[in-house]
Amino acid sequence: MTVDHYTYRVTWSPEDGEYVGLCAEFPSLSWLAHTPEAALQGIRRMVAESVADMRANGEEVPVALAEKHYxxxxxxxxxxxxxxxxxxxxxxxxxxxxxxxxxxxxx
Known part of the structure; x- marks a missing residue:
């Protein structure tokens, strides 16, 4: 599985006056940017770094919602x-x- 399979969302944050990138599988992570494209790129990069760190430390990496059985x-x-x-x-x-x-x- 790659980080491309995770569930990403970009929304406007009135409090911050910027777009915020989010990942459903990593609810504690977010990325603020001036454009929706930059917010998505930022959160994807942050998730990739988090997954790499988790794997390096032997931690369990969340399964993508799209790949779970319901x-x-x-x-x-x-x-x-x-x-x-x-x-x-x-x-x-x-x-x-x-x-x-x-x-x-x-x-």
Whole structure:
């Protein structure tokens, strides 16, 4: 796996007055720059250096989100009144609670 497989994002930071480059797999890292391109280039370089340091020190390197296996299942806890309201909506629509929740999450 290369650092190109990680999930990068560039957004504007009003507080800093610059673009900030971020990497989802390394939430503690960021890079500020005057252009979005420079922010992306900076965060990619910083991640590459961090991964090289981690490997040199025998540390476990995060797996890219794009390369992880997802089962399609996760558990969500909601208050009983929300559970009831969703169950009623599902029944009224003639679908399972799972299908209703999935549709709401996808929207």
């Amino acid at each position: 089962s399609g299942e996760f558990r969500v806890r909601v208050p009983p009144e929300v559970h009831r309201a969703l169950a009623i909506q599902a029944a009224e629509q003639g679908v399972s609670l799972n299908r209703l929740a999935s549709a709401k999450l996808a929207a």
